[in-house]
Amino acid sequence: MxxxxxxxxxxxxxxxxxxxAVQVALSLGILANALHIVQVRQAVSARAxxxxxxxxxxxxxxxxxxxxxxEEQLASQRTDTAAMRSVSGVVGVALTSxxxxxxxxxxxxxxxxxxxxxxxxxxxxxxxxxxxxxxxxLRLVEGRDFxxxxxxxxxxxxxxxxxxxxxxxxxxxxKMWPGQSSYVGKxxxxxxGEKARSAQVIGVVERLQTPGxxxxxxxxxxxxxxxxxxxxxxxxxxxxxxxxxxxxVMKEAEAAVRAASPSAVVVRTKTFDEFRTDRYRxxxxxxxxxxxVSVLLLLITASGIVGMASLWxxxxxxxxxxxxxxxxxxIDILRYxxxxxxxxxxxxxxxxxxxxxxxxxxLVSQLEMxxxxxxxxxxxxxxxxxxxxxxxxxxxxxxxxxSPATATRSA
Numbered sequence: 001m002x003x004x005x006x007x008x009x010x011x012x013x014x015x016x017x018x019x020x021a022v023q024v025a026l027s028l029g030i031l032a033n034a035l036h037i038v039q040v041r042q043a044v045s046a047r048a049x050x051x052x053x054x055x056x057x058x059x060x061x062x063x064x065x066x067x068x069x070x071e072e073q074l075a076s077q078r079t080d081t082a083a084m085r086s087v088s089g090v091v092g093v094a095l096t097s098x099x100x101x102x103x104x105x106x107x108x109x110x111x112x113x114x115x116x117x118x119x120x121x122x123x124x125x126x127x128x129x130x131x132x133x134x135x136x137x138l139r140l141v142e143g144r145d146f147x148x149x150x151x152x153x154x155x156x157x158x159x160x161x162x163x164x165x166x167x168x169x170x171x172x173x174x175k176m177w178p179g180q181s182s183y184v185g186k187x188x189x190x191x192x193g194e195k196a197r198s199a200q201v202i203g204v205v206e207r208l209q210t211p212g213x214x215x216x217x218x219x220x221x222x223x224x225x226x227x228x229x230x231x232x233x234x235x236x237x238x239x240x241x242x243x244x245x246x247x248x249v250m251k252e253a254e255a256a257v258r259a260a261s262p263s264a265v266v267v268r269t270k271t272f273d274e275f276r277t278d279r280y281r282x283x284x285x286x287x288x289x290x291x292x293v294s295v296l297l298l299l300i301t302a303s304g305i306v307g308m309a310s311l312w313x314x315x316x317x318x319x320x321x322x323x324x325x326x327x328x329x330x331i332d333i334l335r336y337x338x339x340x341x342x343x344x345x346x347x348x349x350x351x352x353x354x355x356x357x358x359x360x361x362x363l364v365s366q367l368e369m370x371x372x373x374x375x376x377x378x379x380x381x382x383x384x385x386x387x388x389x390x391x392x393x394x395x396x397x398x399x400x401x402x403s404p405a406t407a408t409r410s411a
Contacts, residue, residue: 016311023300024351024384027300029353030297031297031380032379033360034290035294035380036360040369040370041280041284041286041287044213044280044283050169050205050206050220050222052137055246056244056246057240057246057272060237060239060269061268062267063233064261064265066264073230077095083253083259084239084253090249091135093237093239094129094130094135094237096126096130096237099236099238099275100272101209101272102211103212103279106127107122107124108125108191110176112189114192116189116192121175123172127163129151129226129228131146132238142183143183143184143202150163150164153227154228154229157230157231165200167202167204167205168205169204169205169220169222170206173204175217186200187200216368246271301387301391302387302391305392309394309396334400336396338389338392338393338396341389356380
C-alpha cells in the first residue's frame with residue numbers, strides 16, 4: 001500500500017488527526033512519568049531498614065506518672081528493662097531515643113573537621129543505653145560495638161556531657177570520608193566551630209535507616225551514640241521477639257512493666273510493621289492514584305481513537321463502497337485504516353517522547369527524581385501503538401465489511 005494517498009487524505013482533513021496525535025502525545029508524556037514515579041516509590045518503600053526480621057521487632061513506650069529525680073529515673077529504666085527481659089521469647093531489649101521509619105527523631109549536623117563552616121551531612125542521632133546489635137540484628141561490618149563502661153549516665157536538665165564514641169551507618173561514613181577503606185578510629189564532630197562536640201568512630205554498621213527514611217543515601221545517614229538519659233517525660237524501648245512470638249511478647253512485656261512499676265505507668269506499643277505502613281501510606285496512596293490516572297488516560301485515549309475512526313468510516317462510507325466495487329478486498333480496506341492510524345499514533349508517540357523527557361527534567365530539577373529510563377519511553381510507545389491498533393480495528397473491520405452494492409445504491 002502506498003503511504004502518499006493516506007498522507008494526502010490526512011492533510012486535507014487535519015483537525016481530527018491532530019487531535020488524536022495530541023491526545024496520544026500528552027497521554028504518553030504523563031503515563032511514562034507516572035509509571036516511573038510509581039516504580040521509584042515502590043522501590044523506596046521496599047528498601048531494607050537495616051533491622052533484621054522486622055516482623056519480630058516492636059517499640060514499647062513507658063511513662064511513669066511519678067518520675068522522681070535523676071537516680072529514681074535511672075532505677076526505673078533498669079527495672080523496666082529487667083522486667084521486659086524476663087518475658088519468655090524476648091531476644092533483645094534496648095532503651096533507644098527513636099525508631100527507624102517512625103517519622104519522629106533527632107537530627108544533627110556532622111563534620112569531619114572542627115574548622116568546617118558547614119556540616120558534611122545531616123544525620124539521625126540514635127541515643128541508646130543498650131546495644132542495638134542484637135535487638136535489631138544490625139550487621140557490624142567494621143570495628144566493634146560499644147562497651148557498658150562507655151555508656152555515660154546523663155541528666156539532661158543539669159549536664160551537657162556528650163558520649164565519646166559513636167557507631168555510624170556505612171552510607172554516612174562514606175559521605176563523611178569519601179574513598180576511604182576504613183573508618184574506625186576517625187573523629188567525627190557534632191556541629192561546627194569551636195563548640196562542636198567530638199566522638200571517635202569505633203564501629204560501622206552496614207545500614208540503618210533514619211526515622212524519616214528519606215529517598216537516597218540520606219535515608220541511611222544514621223549515627224548511634226551510647227548514653228543513658230534522664231529528664232524526659234517518658235522513654236522508648238525496642239524489643240525483638242522470637243519468630244512468631246511478637247504478639248504474645250508484646251502483651252506480656254506490657255504487663256510485666258506495669259507489674260514491676262511501684263507507681264502508675266502509661267504503656268503503649270507499636271510494631272515495626274506499623275511504623276513501615278504509616279511511613280509509606282502516603283506513597284502507596286499516591287502510587288494507586290497515579291495508576292488510576294494512567295488507566296483513565298489509556299481508556300480516554302482509546303475512546304478518542306475509536307470515536308474518530310468511527311467518524312471517518314461514516315464520512316467515507318461512499319468512498320469505501322466505490323473502492324470495494326472497483327475490486328478492493330476487505331484486507332485492503334482494513335490495512336488502509338490501520339496504516340492511517342499507525343501514522344497518526346506514531347506522530348503522537350514522537351511528540352509524547354519529547355513531552356515525557358521535558359516533564360522528567362522538571363521532576364529531576366525540582367524534586368530530585370531519578371532520570372527517566374529509556375525503557376519507559378519504549379514501553380509507552382509500544383503500548384500506544386498497540387492501543388491504536390486495537391482501538392481502530394473494530395471501526396476498520398466494519399469499514400472493510402461494507403458491500404460493493406453500497407456504492408451502487410448511493411450513486
